[in-house]
Amino acid sequence: MSRLTLGIDLGGTKILALVIDESGNILKRAKTKTKIQLGVEGIGRQMRETAEKALKKAEATWDAVREAGVAVPTSVDPETGDVLHAPALGWRNQPARATFEKIFGRSILLENDVTAGTLAECRAGAAKGARTAVGYFVGTGLGGGVVIDGRIRHGKRGVAGELGHEIIRHNGKRCGCGHRGCVEAYASKTAFCREFRRLILDKGKKSLLTELSSDKKLRSIKSSILAEAYRREDSVVCRVLNKGAWMLGVATANLYAILAPDCVVYGGGVMEALGPELMPFIQRGMETHLFGITAEDTSLRLSALGDDAVPLGAALLARDAVTE
Amino acid sequence: MSRLTLGIDLGGTKILALVIDESGNILKRAKTKTKIQLGVEGIGRQMRETAEKALKKAEATWDAVREAGVAVPTSVDPETGDVLHAPALGWRNQPARATFEKIFGRSILLENDVTAGTLAECRAGAAKGARTAVGYFVGTGLGGGVVIDGRIRHGKRGVAGELGHEIIRHNGKRCGCGHRGCVEAYASKTAFCREFRRLILDKGKKSLLTELSSDKKLRSIKSSILAEAYRREDSVVCRVLNKGAWMLGVATANLYAILAPDCVVYGGGVMEALGPELMPFIQRGMETHLFGITAEDTSLRLSALGDDAVPLGAALLARDAVTE
Numbered sequence: 182m183s184r185l186t187l188g189i190d191l192g193g194t195k196i197l198a199l200v201i202d203e204s205g206n207i208l209k210r211a212k213t214k215t216k217i218q219l220g221v222e223g224i225g226r227q228m229r230e231t232a233e234k235a236l237k238k239a240e241a242t243w244d245a246v247r248e249a250g251v252a253v254p255t256s257v258d259p260e261t262g263d264v265l266h267a268p269a270l271g272w273r274n275q276p277a278r279a280t281f282e283k284i285f286g287r288s289i290l291l292e293n294d295v296t297a298g299t300l301a302e303c304r305a306g307a308a309k310g311a312r313t314a315v316g317y318f319v320g321t322g323l324g325g326g327v328v329i330d331g332r333i334r335h336g337k338r339g340v341a342g343e344l345g346h347e348i349i350r351h352n353g354k355r356c357g358c359g360h361r362g363c364v365e366a367y368a369s370k371t372a373f374c375r376e377f378r379r380l381i382l383d384k385g386k387k388s389l390l391t392e393l394s395s396d397k398k399l400r401s402i403k404s405s406i407l408a409e410a411y412r413r414e415d416s417v418v419c420r421v422l423n424k425g426a427w428m429l430g431v432a433t434a435n436l437y438a439i440l441a442p443d444c445v446v447y448g449g450g451v452m453e454a455l456g457p458e459l460m461p462f463i464q465r466g467m468e469t470h471l472f473g474i475t476a477e478d479t480s481l482r483l484s485a486l487g488d489d490a491v492p493l494g495a496a497l498l499a500r501d502a503v504t505e
Numbered sequence: 506m507s508r509l510t511l512g513i514d515l516g517g518t519k520i521l522a523l524v525i526d527e528s529g530n531i532l533k534r535a536k537t538k539t540k541i542q543l544g545v546e547g548i549g550r551q552m553r554e555t556a557e558k559a560l561k562k563a564e565a566t567w568d569a570v571r572e573a574g575v576a577v578p579t580s581v582d583p584e585t586g587d588v589l590h591a592p593a594l595g596w597r598n599q600p601a602r603a604t605f606e607k608i609f610g611r612s613i614l615l616e617n618d619v620t621a622g623t624l625a626e627c628r629a630g631a632a633k634g635a636r637t638a639v640g641y642f643v644g645t646g647l648g649g650g651v652v653i654d655g656r657i658r659h660g661k662r663g664v665a666g667e668l669g670h671e672i673i674r675h676n677g678k679r680c681g682c683g684h685r686g687c688v689e690a691y692a693s694k695t696a697f698c699r700e701f702r703r704l705i706l707d708k709g710k711k712s713l714l715t716e717l718s719s720d721k722k723l724r725s726i727k728s729s730i731l732a733e734a735y736r737r738e739d740s741v742v743c744r745v746l747n748k749g750a751w752m753l754g755v756a757t758a759n760l761y762a763i764l765a766p767d768c769v770v771y772g773g774g775v776m777e778a779l780g781p782e783l784m785p786f787i788q789r790g791m792e793t794h795l796f797g798i799t800a801e802d803t804s805l806r807l808s809a810l811g812d813d814a815v816p817l818g819a820a821l822l823a824r825d826a827v828t829e
Contacts, residue, residue: 256797313660327763329653336637336765338798343762346796350686351674351755360794362674431675438667439651439763441660470684472670473580474662 185241187232187249188496190294190488191224193217193269198231199492200239200246201500205305207489209238221275225284232285248287248503250495252294253277256343259335264291290499294318296333296342297494298484299326302446304497307485311443315436316484317344317429318449321401322357323365329440333498345369349431367428370451373407374399376421388417404454411455422451426459430466437479438472448484456483509565511556511573512820514618514812515548517541517593522555523816524563524570525824529629531813533562545599549608556609572611572827574819576618577601580667583659588615614823618642620657620666621818622808623650626770628821631809635767639760640808641668641753642773645725646681647689653764657822669693673755691752694775697731698723700745712741728778735779746775750783754790761803762796772808780807 185208190197192215199210211234213227228251236243255267263278281289299308299316308314308328316326325344327334334341345365346358353362357371366372377399380386389410394402410418433445447456447463460483468476484490509532514521516539523534535558537551552575560567579591587602605613623632623640632638632652640650649668651658658665669689670682677686681695690696701723704710713734718726734742757769771780771787784807792800808814 334764337767337802338765340761340797341763341765343796346762347759348673348755348794349675358796431672435671437664438670439665440658441662441665443661470672472667472682473664478661
């Protein structure tokens, strides 16, 4: 068993590593909590240990690994293929790729996490067969990825696909990026929590969240808690999430006017937890705002790969890079 | 002199035909007023007569023409390469391409006008050298075109590049398409005139337009009149146009977040008349809303080809289609 590829999702809270064979099949996975305080080198060693665990489960050795793809929660410079800043990991001016290559002794490809996930959905998931697809990942923020004619669109400085920062309501709600009216300011957990605080803590609306959430200040709420409150028809949670999904539909209609992709895929923690409930609101928000195309020619789909999407995409890209 | 290509801009008010040689140089041009009442066949004959005039000026004969490209003010179906509906020309369920091919006795390529213009700017105009570029044409409406890696992005049903119908202010101003908050509802002559009527006719604001415009109901105003009032610092005209340019800048920032193109080109009647005055407002509107990229990495340019952009693009595309 040789010529394996590693795919690693390096997130602010966890590291997920998987091993794929030459056909792109996922053999085994392993997971660990990210220790951000260790810095780039320490995290590099954490990644290698996690990857070794996955290899061991697959009854393979390190020698069988040809290359590795690492998905990161930030933009990758398309010219250098490197990442200097990653706020979610506390990196500033850190040339991560060289450090990882030294620790792995293999060529490393870095890619933005959501972009990698979108590519995996195109190749092996919900968008399989699509030539041009767009991915939205609803989590703490709203990430995006754009694949055109089978290839990732990186754009200048690698910022293409920052779909969460499309402005859909000029002078609208304040976004974490400092601007107003970005779709992320409506459709992300950060946006949901801000609305919950406004409605529950400031305006005194009743909500199950006050008992379900361990964080009584409602600064951060798990997707599973959101899902429970939503399914128990909590009016605050339903109102905020349905509105967010609707606004994501408006942004989706815009992408049809701009790119008219074959397919749009929705993933991330919130969609994993509440996809079937929220998809109809995204769909209706989009249908109400389409231009020059009817809903029959659009295709909105829930992520099929779940947590595997991001590391699988990183692995496939690393393999492509070496093969090319 | 053989192997010439015709490029024709078929608009609702005029037909502009030009002849290019094998190197893509424009030899001669001819122009006529569109007689919409003649229908598809009559317009086809008008186009041929106009093309023959241009050929005569170039001292060439019809035999030297290998193919023709026709740019139309509507979407072209990427599967059939044909146009069925063109409201600006009064066509409904008219298979235009077959009719034109019969009249021309040559293969005809149809393309959306703004898309053709954007391609020409990429190949030989303001965006020369850019691999990925976006074009905005500010006229009666706000047209758009998207070129990615040197190729036009048509998308599903050919609706990609409908950049005027990107929603940048959800629940904002009413657009001609029926939605609210499209950028066309702020940055087009239709939008400007609606604001002029509201401010001048309804609210009684003083403006030079009441004396300069021949249409006292302000339903349609020539770009040259707008330019005169703007340069004479008419406060209503300056306010409305500067705001429209700013909103076009917001839409441009969104395109950087989504596609991060090498270059964005601005053309059309309004930009021909007032480009140097309006570009700073577009630029500032964009800079204020950029995400993850600085203004130094963006490139906003005025159209360099003017009226030639659209027919030249159509000719280049027709030549490509035959060569491929």
